[in-house]
Amino acid sequence: MREQLTNAAYGVLDYAAYPIGMLLVAPIVLRYMGAPRYGVWTVATAAVSMGSIIASGFGDANIQHVARQRGLGRHATLIRAVRSMIGINLVLGTALAIIAWMLAPYASRHLAPLEPALQRDCLWSLRLASIVLWIRTLESVCISTQRAFERYGAAVRVSIVARVLSLAVAAGLACIGESVGAIVAATAILALFGTLLQYVHLWRMLKTDSLLPSFDREAMKALLSFGAFSWLQAVSGVVFSQVDRLMLGVSLGAVAVASYALCAQMAQPVYGFAASGLHFLFPYLAGRTTSGPPTHLRNAIAIAFAANLLFVAAATVTLLAFGPHILRAWAGPAIAESSAPIFSTIVWSSALLGVNVTGTYALFALGRVQIVTWLNLAGGASMLLLMVWLVPRFGVIGLAWARLCYGSITLLIYLPLLRLLSPQSQPQPLLSAVPKVYEEA
Numbered sequence: 118m119r120e121q122l123t124n125a126a127y128g129v130l131d132y133a134a135y136p137i138g139m140l141l142v143a144p145i146v147l148r149y150m151g152a153p154r155y156g157v158w159t160v161a162t163a164a165v166s167m168g169s170i171i172a173s174g175f176g177d178a179n180i181q182h183v184a185r186q187r188g189l190g191r192h193a194t195l196i197r198a199v200r201s202m203i204g205i206n207l208v209l210g211t212a213l214a215i216i217a218w219m220l221a222p223y224a225s226r227h228l229a230p231l232e233p234a235l236q237r238d239c240l241w242s243l244r245l246a247s248i249v250l251w252i253r254t255l256e257s258v259c260i261s262t263q264r265a266f267e268r269y270g271a272a273v274r275v276s277i278v279a280r281v282l283s284l285a286v287a288a289g290l291a292c293i294g295e296s297v298g299a300i301v302a303a304t305a306i307l308a309l310f311g312t313l314l315q316y317v318h319l320w321r322m323l324k325t326d327s328l329l330p331s332f333d334r335e336a337m338k339a340l341l342s343f344g345a346f347s348w349l350q351a352v353s354g355v356v357f358s359q360v361d362r363l364m365l366g367v368s369l370g371a372v373a374v375a376s377y378a379l380c381a382q383m384a385q386p387v388y389g390f391a392a393s394g395l396h397f398l399f400p401y402l403a404g405r406t407t408s409g410p411p412t413h414l415r416n417a418i419a420i421a422f423a424a425n426l427l428f429v430a431a432a433t434v435t436l437l438a439f440g441p442h443i444l445r446a447w448a449g450p451a452i453a454e455s456s457a458p459i460f461s462t463i464v465w466s467s468a469l470l471g472v473n474v475t476g477t478y479a480l481f482a483l484g485r486v487q488i489v490t491w492l493n494l495a496g497g498a499s500m501l502l503l504m505v506w507l508v509p510r511f512g513v514i515g516l517a518w519a520r521l522c523y524g525s526i527t528l529l530i531y532l533p534l535l536r537l538l539s540p541q542s543q544p545q546p547l548l549s550a551v552p553k554v555y556e557e558a
Contacts, residue, residue, distance in 0.1 A: 120267065124397035127269040132393035134277045138284040146300075149291040157228060157239045157297045158287070161246040167355050168213050168250040173257035174348030175205055177399070177481055178340045183265035184403035184482075196325050197333040201340060202258050204330035210254025217247035241298040245305055252308045259315035263322065265400045271318050279311030346490040347481075353490075357497040357523070377463075377513055380456050383440055384467035387432045391425055391471040395478060402482035411483055411537045418538065422475040429471040436464050462517035469524025476530040488533050496526035 139162075147155045179202045186195040221243035229235040256276070263272040283304040290300050320328055398421050402414055441460060445453035480489050500523040507515025 121397050121401065124267060124269040125394045127273040128393040128396045129390055131269075131273045131277065132389055135280050135284075138281050142284045142288045145288045146291045149294070150297070153229065153232070153235055154238065154297050157235070157242055158300060160224070160228060160239075161242045161297065161301050164217060164243060164246050165249045165253065168217060168247075169253040169257070170351055170355055171213065171348075173206070173254060173261075174351030175202065175209070175340065175344035176257050176261035177347040177486070178202075178344030179258065179261040180265045180400050181343055181403045181481060181484065181486075182336075182339050183262055184267075184400040185407055187266065188404040188407040194336070196323060197331065198336040198340065199258070199262050199319075199323065200328060200331040201333045201336040202262070203255070203328065204332045205337070205340060205344070206254050206258050207330050210251045213254070214247040214251040217250060218244050221247065238296045238298050242296075242301045245298060245301040249301065249305045249308050252305065252312050256308070256312040256315055259312070259319045262319055264396070265403070266322065267397065267400050267404070268322070269397065272315060275311050275314050275318070279307050283307045343484065343486050346486040350486075350490045350493055353494055353497055357500065377456075377459065377516065379444065380460050380463045381467075383444060384436065384464045387429060387436065387464065387467040388471040388474070390432070391428055391474045394428070395421060395425060395474050398475065399478040399481050402479060406482060406484075412540055414479070414482075415538045418475065418479050418534075421479075425475045426472060429468050432471070433464060433468040437461055440464065459513055459517040462514070462521055466517070466520040466524045469521070469528060473524075473527045473530055476528075476534050479534055480530060483537060485533065485537070489530055492527055492530055496523040499523065499526055 143155070146158060150158070179198070182198050183195055186192075186198060221240055224243055225236050225239040229239050260272045260276065263269070286303045286307065287300045290303065316328060398417075402417065405414065405417075441453060441457065444456055444460070477489050480486070500519045503519035503522055504516055507519055509515075511518070
């Protein structure tokens with residue numbers, strides 16, 4: 118229990134450290150570099166974040182497969198899977214980095230159309246950001262593998278130190294008048310050193326002769342069969358998290374977007390802290406699915422769901438009680454007043470997403486990633502259709518209702534989970550689903 122609580126604490130720290138650091142550093146960068154260059158830095162940072170999420174979409178497949186092979190005691194198969202995962206991410210990360218590099222001139226012309234010096238700075242900032250994206254993609258293999266071993270501490274410590282140092286360097290370079298390109302270059306160097314250190318830790322943990330990329334046929338088959346769905350879910354998550362703001366901006370203008378975005382940003386931690394704090398449940402369950410049918414995991418899942426529900430309830434009540442006052446102090450009375458009609462609906466939509474965390478990780482661990490992916494796509498598609506119909510009629514309130522529908526649909530993941538955990542279902546042990554080629558003497 119102590120180990121799981123430690124993993125949960127590291128998961129929350131990993132989620133919260135960088136955004137808090139950004140909040141602290143942003144005023145310094147804005148003051149010394151000005152709004153235009155701060156905007157370029159923000160775009161470069163957002164490009165790295167979004168690209169990293171898309172490129173590391175196969176990480177869940179690595180966690181599930183490595184944790185299961187670890188539970189079976191198949192070290193040689195585990196090593197082949199990790200090296201194949203490095204190969205997959207190397208190819209995917211390189212492709213995304215090349216695309217980002219090629220799109221940089223187009224983006225820089227639109228971000229700074231009237232200032233040639235700023236346009237050049239923007240161009241090289243975005244190109245250097247594509248390199249950071251490539252490095253983060255390779256780092257994600259180390260992080261997911263260590264999480265599959267239920268060791269969150271080492272990976273999180275290195276990742277946080279590298280990213281917090283990059284923010285400190287950004288503040289220092291901004292104070293002495295350096296360009297945005299210099300800041301992103303420093304970030305790339307720190308990310309490279311952090312990733313190299315992650316691979317040293319991984320090599321020692323696995324006790325293997327080589328971590329060079331490979332493409333083992335059976336390992337690739339297992340990783341891609343799961344990873345194709347987890348990657349699709351990561352991509353759709355990026356799209357669905359941004360499309361509401363785009364539609365609202367086109368329909369109602371920038372002021373409506375500002376109010377809506379601030380409410381969504383304040384409500385996001387309800388889901389974010391639940392997802393990061395309970396992430397240890399995924400490798401914990403995946404490593405134990407080989408010892409029998411899913412029914413023997415019922416107690417662990419029930420305890421996790423109770424903790425999940427308790428946290429979401431407490432966070433929701435707290436936000437509903439104090440959120441409007443915080444919003445008024447944070448953004449001013451005008452934004453607080455315009456946000457009042459939608460704030461509670463957005464909080465409830467984030468709460469519904471937070472409640473489905475336990476079910477999502479349990480189905481991932483049981484290898485039922487398809488169910489989670491299709492339900493998330495169904496929820497996102499329903500949200501988009503409702504937005505098209507509701508926003509022209511009800512404005513921003515209609516958009517909040519569409520988000521609420523998305524959260525409600527994702528709760529349906531508990532129906533197949535309950536069926537899997539039901540004693541009457543009597544499913545076969547998951548060991549029987551492992552390809553025979555993995556059965557080592």
